[in-house]
Amino acid sequence: MSEVLERVRKIVIDHLDADPDKVTEKASFIDDLEADSLDIVELVMAFEEEFDIEIPDDSAEHILTVGDAVSYIDGKLKS
Amino acid sequence: MFDLTGKTALVTGATGGLGAAIARSLHAQGAKVVLSGTRESVLAELAAELGAKRPDSAFIVAANLSDAAQVDGLVAKAEAVAGSGLDILIANAGITRDGLILRMKDEDWETVIKVNLEAYFRLARAATKGMMKRRHGRIIGITSIVGVTGNPGQTNYAASKAGMIGFSKALAQEVASRNITVNCIAPGFIASPMTDELNEAQRAAILAKIPAGALGEGSDIAAAAVYLASAEAGYVTGQTLHVNGGMAMI
Ligand SMILES: NC(=O)c1ccc[n+]([C@@H]2O[C@H](COP(=O)([O-])OP(=O)(O)OC[C@H]3O[C@@H](n4cnc5c(N)ncnc54)[C@H](OP(=O)(O)O)[C@@H]3O)[C@@H](O)[C@H]2O)c1
Numbered sequence: 001m002s003e004v005l006e007r008v009r010k011i012v013i014d015h016l017d018a019d020p021d022k023v024t025e026k027a028s029f030i031d032d033l034e035a036d037s038l039d040i041v042e043l044v045m046a047f048e049e050e051f052d053i054e055i056p057d058d059s060a061e062h063i064l065t066v067g068d069a070v071s072y073i074d075g076k077l078k079s
Numbered sequence: 080m081f082d083l084t085g086k087t088a089l090v091t092g093a094t095g096g097l098g099a100a101i102a103r104s105l106h107a108q109g110a111k112v113v114l115s116g117t118r119e120s121v122l123a124e125l126a127a128e129l130g131a132k133r134p135d136s137a138f139i140v141a142a143n144l145s146d147a148a149q150v151d152g153l154v155a156k157a158e159a160v161a162g163s164g165l166d167i168l169i170a171n172a173g174i175t176r177d178g179l180i181l182r183m184k185d186e187d188w189e190t191v192i193k194v195n196l197e198a199y200f201r202l203a204r205a206a207t208k209g210m211m212k213r214r215h216g217r218i219i220g221i222t223s224i225v226g227v228t229g230n231p232g233q234t235n236y237a238a239s240k241a242g243m244i245g246f247s248k249a250l251a252q253e254v255a256s257r258n259i260t261v262n263c264i265a266p267g268f269i270a271s272p273m274t275d276e277l278n279e280a281q282r283a284a285i286l287a288k289i290p291a292g293a294l295g296e297g298s299d300i301a302a303a304a305v306y307l308a309s310a311e312a313g314y315v316t317g318q319t320l321h322v323n324g325g326m327a328m329i
Contacts, residue, residue, distance in 0.1 A: 042211060
């Protein structure tokens with residue numbers, strides 16, 4: 001498992017108080033992990049803090065699953 | 080009831096009549112208070128008075144609320160000096176620049192909106208971040224009866240105060256699920272150095288409009304702030320509490 005995925009999962013599990021088994025790459029924040037729109041904003045802010053990056057709103061809109069977050073953050077860290 | 084022990088509050092406009100009264104009352108209920116304003120020596124005096132009652136319970140951070148960068152940094156600075164996250168934000172600082180519309184300068188409009196409304200937005204945005212994480216918060220804006228009733232010569236002031244009310248209602252809905260409440264207090268006519276200067280005829284004209292037959296005191300507003308800041312008011316959000324001796328019943 002990639003390091004980014006591990007860190008993203010940890011944030012999601014902590015923040016949403018989610019069952020770790022459910023927090024897979026395919027898991028959708030809203031449909032599978034019962035997040036609301038405020039949770040998503042908080043998650044995006046937590047990712048920004050953890051990885052010291054900025055996630056503009058129009059990118060954040062496309063981050064719907066754990067995997068989306070990981071690939072977006074991977075891309076940011078490589079650039 | 081209304082115990083604020085262990086809570087940290089930021090009060091803007093703490094050098095003014097109402098701000099100082101609010102800070103004293105929150106402090107008396109056990110809260111740590113961070114006092115803000117532009118006049119540092121006045122802040123220091125109040126902090127010394129409160130600090131003498133309980134060590135490490137009153138702090139100051141001077142900031143000019145017409146400067147966006149200073150407003151944006153204020154909450155973080157307050158949390159740093161108090162050494163704890165903010166539980167209570169009292170956005171009390173406010174100014175007037177009165178004039179009839181035809182005589183109102185752009186600058187009078189802009190300054191009033193900036194200090195009264197925009198600073199409230201910036202402070203609430205900064206405070207909400209930590210409050211959401213901690214799942215607790217009380218945001219209280221000091222608006223005015225004039226924001227609801229209007230008053231000739233105060234289009235800028237009335238707009239800023241009505242703006243605070245609308246802002247609070249929208250924010251209250253955004254953050255209610257995080258145990259954060261957002262409310263306003265709308266004072267009517269409160270005794271102040273300014274009202275002390277009124278002559279008998281002016282005073283009588285004002286009192287004729289107040290069913291209670293007297294001006295309000297800072298302590299009347301402070302009591303409302305203590306209530307809205309308390310755990311007991313947790314189910315009250317998006318409201319405006321009018322404290323005006325019956326001058327307007329809304
Ligand atoms: N008194 C009333 O009858 C009444 C009625 C309705 C509503 N209100 C509202 O209640 C609030 C407090 O009123 P008050 O009677 O206590 O007024 P005040 O004595 O004139 O105090 C105003 C406060 O606002 C602060 N302030 C003004 N401009 C500022 C700026 N640019 N940056 C930072 N702080 C600034 C002042 O701090 P510095 O002096 O240190 O700069 C002062 O502490 C205001 O929002 C007012 O609109 C009052």
